[in-house]
Amino acid sequence: MLIRLAKLCLISGVSGVFWSGSLRERMFRVMSRFLSNATNRIDAKGRVSVPSAFRSVLAQRNVQELYCFQDFVFPAISIGGPDLLERFERQIAAEDPFSPDANEMSLLIHGGGVFMKLDAEGRLMVTDFIRGFTGISDEVTFVGRADHFQLWQPQAFVAAQAQARGERKLAGKRS
Amino acid sequence: MLIRLAKLCLISGVSGVFWSGSLRERMFRVMSRFLSNATNRIDAKGRVSVPSAFRSVLAQRNVQELYCFQDFVFPAISIGGPDLLERFERQIAAEDPFSPDANEMSLLIHGGGVFMKLDAEGRLMVTDFIRGFTGISDEVTFVGRADHFQLWQPQAFVAAQAQARGERKLAGKRS
DNA sequence: GCGTATCCCATTGACGCCCATATGGTCCCA
DNA sequence: TGGGACCATATGGGCGTCAATGGGATACGC
Numbered sequence: 001m002l003i004r005l006a007k008l009c010l011i012s013g014v015s016g017v018f019w020s021g022s023l024r025e026r027m028f029r030v031m032s033r034f035l036s037n038a039t040n041r042i043d044a045k046g047r048v049s050v051p052s053a054f055r056s057v058l059a060q061r062n063v064q065e066l067y068c069f070q071d072f073v074f075p076a077i078s079i080g081g082p083d084l085l086e087r088f089e090r091q092i093a094a095e096d097p098f099s100p101d102a103n104e105m106s107l108l109i110h111g112g113g114v115f116m117k118l119d120a121e122g123r124l125m126v127t128d129f130i131r132g133f134t135g136i137s138d139e140v141t142f143v144g145r146a147d148h149f150q151l152w153q154p155q156a157f158v159a160a161q162a163q164a165r166g167e168r169k170l171a172g173k174r175s
Numbered sequence: 176m177l178i179r180l181a182k183l184c185l186i187s188g189v190s191g192v193f194w195s196g197s198l199r200e201r202m203f204r205v206m207s208r209f210l211s212n213a214t215n216r217i218d219a220k221g222r223v224s225v226p227s228a229f230r231s232v233l234a235q236r237n238v239q240e241l242y243c244f245q246d247f248v249f250p251a252i253s254i255g256g257p258d259l260l261e262r263f264e265r266q267i268a269a270e271d272p273f274s275p276d277a278n279e280m281s282l283l284i285h286g287g288g289v290f291m292k293l294d295a296e297g298r299l300m301v302t303d304f305i306r307g308f309t310g311i312s313d314e315v316t317f318v319g320r321a322d323h324f325q326l327w328q329p330q331a332f333v334a335a336q337a338q339a340r341g342e343r344k345l346a347g348k349r350s
Numbered sequence: 351g352c353g354t355a356t357c358c359c360a361t362t363g364a365c366g367c368c369c370a371t372a373t374g375g376t377c378c379c380a
Numbered sequence: 381t382g383g384g385a386c387c388a389t390a391t392g393g394g395c396g397t398c399a400a401t402g403g404g405a406t407a408c409g410c
Contacts, residue, residue, distance in 0.1 A: 040390075045365090049390050072343050085210075089321075103248055104339035111318040111325070112336055114211035120367065121390080215400070220355085224400050295357065296400085 032060050034144030039154050041139050047123040048140045054149055055122045066124070069113035070133045075156055077130050079116075080148030085109065126151075207235045209319035214329050216314055222298040223315045229324055230297045241299070244288035245308045250331055252305050255323030260288065301326075 038051040050058075058066075063081035071078045078084075088109045092102045118124055130136060135153040143150045143157060152160075213226040225233075233241075238256035246253045253259075263284045270277040293299050305311060310328040318325040318332060327335075 043391060043393090045393080047391090052389060070340070072340060100248070101342075104342060106320055107249075107318070107336060107339050108343060110208075110210055110321050111212050111332070112340075117366095119365095123391090125365075218401065219403085222355095222401090227399055294355090298401090300355075 032057055033146045034149040035146070037141055037143045037157070039139055039141045042126050042136075046126050047119070048126055049121065049123045050118060051142050052122070054142060054144070055118070058118075064117065066116045066118070067113060068116055068130075069109055071150065072108075074150070074160060075134050075153070076143070077134055077151040078145070078148050079151065084148055085113065207232050208321045209324040210321070212316055212318045212332070214314055214316045217301050217311075221301050222294070223301055224296065224298045225293060226317050227297070229317060229319070230293070239292065241291045241293070242288060243291055243305075244284055246325060247283070249325070249335060250309055250328070251318070252309055252326040253320070253323050254291075254326065259323055260284065 034054055034057055036053075038053075040048050040051070042048045058081070061081055065082060066079050067082055067085045068077050068079045088105070092105050092109075095102050095105070114127075114129060116124055126136060126140065130151060134151060135156060136151065137153075139154050141152040141154045141157045143152055209229055209232055211228070213228075215224050215226070217223045233256070236256055236258075240257060241254050242257055242260045243252055243254045263280065267277045267280055267284075289304060291299055301311060301315065305326060309326060310331060311326065312328075314329050316327040316329045316332045318327055
């Protein structure tokens with residue numbers, strides 16, 4: 001728990017000293033990006049609390065509805081505001097409109113994406129849509145990715161992170 | 176031929192009309208487009224409930240009659256309001272009326288399209304017209320495609336989605 | 351008149367909304 | 381500096397509402 005909160009403290013990029021002042025002031029100091037990771041449990045009804053730091057970012061961006069889709073690379077669900085979807089749609093529009101790629105892209109981001117919203121306590125439902133693709137069963141790891149965040153099966157995340165770290169290490173030795 | 180018609184579909188569909196209009200119009204559309212997917216059962220009478228989220232979009236657009244046609248690319252039935260048909264007709268009108276493209280497109284969207292309407296509970300009849308083309312038997316997957324939605328045989332949808340994701344993955348690694 | 355489609359009502363199971371509790375951290379003060 | 385009050389977050393659960401589904405009854409067409 002200590003470690004988890006220490007991480008969350010880093011999310012906001014603020015040391016203890018700056019945590020004085022009103023909540024509003026604090027929220028505006030926070031960099032508006034999703035950073036770090038935290039693991040929460042799923043309750044009996046299939047809900048999980050989104051980390052407070054992430055909720056703060058969402059609130060600052062006035063995000064009411066969450067756009068969720070299955071990540072193209074990792075076995076994870078990527079979540080952002082409607083702007084994330086719009087970015088994909090611009091990408092479709094920018095592509096050759098005549099290409100079948102645009103059609104397949106639409107199949108993924110429109111047909112494979114869902115809008116979700118948090119309940120009053122900042123929790124979201126972990127649906128079969130999420131479980132099936134990620135392997136999540138009873139715990140969720142929230143991973144910040146700057147402009148969006150992801151839902152991972154905890155072990156899958158540490159594994160992917162370890163692999164990524166290994167590859168960076170190799171890359172560093174090469175250069 | 177299929178590819179040419181797919182191009183026409185895309186011209187008049189997602190990448191064309193969708194991003195035109197004022198910012199206000201666009202924001203309105205953003206909140207009320209067809210998104211995500213859901214699988215519902217067909218009852219003993221051959222009816223299936225259209226997902227509530229889709230019905231809300233239809234209601235918001237004041238769509239009473241549904242225009243349905245066999246998709247040009249996928250083994251799915253595409254469904255939208257009368258505006259969808261009108262868009263195709265404008266596309267035909269823009270071409271040489273005697274061109275093979277216009278002729279064949281008319282054959283598909285006029286000859287292959289039907290009007291349907293929902294019952295009081297928001298259900299639609301799954302006719303042989305739908306079953307034959309999609310392979311649907313006892314379950315229907317509704318797939319949002321922004322300005323319209325589609326009816327898929329559940330397994331066919333996951334297969335097509337998986338293939339699209341696979342190609343997308345390759346494309347991502349290339350770039 | 352028989353099969354089919356439409357209308358109306360009942361059921362139930364899931365989800366949203368609400369409040370309660372616990373756990374751990376921060377802050378204040380002696 | 382250590383203890384205790386206070387607070388925020390995470391978590392658990394009750395309950396009402398609504399969507400999805402099933403089934404009976406009626407109108408319509410071949």
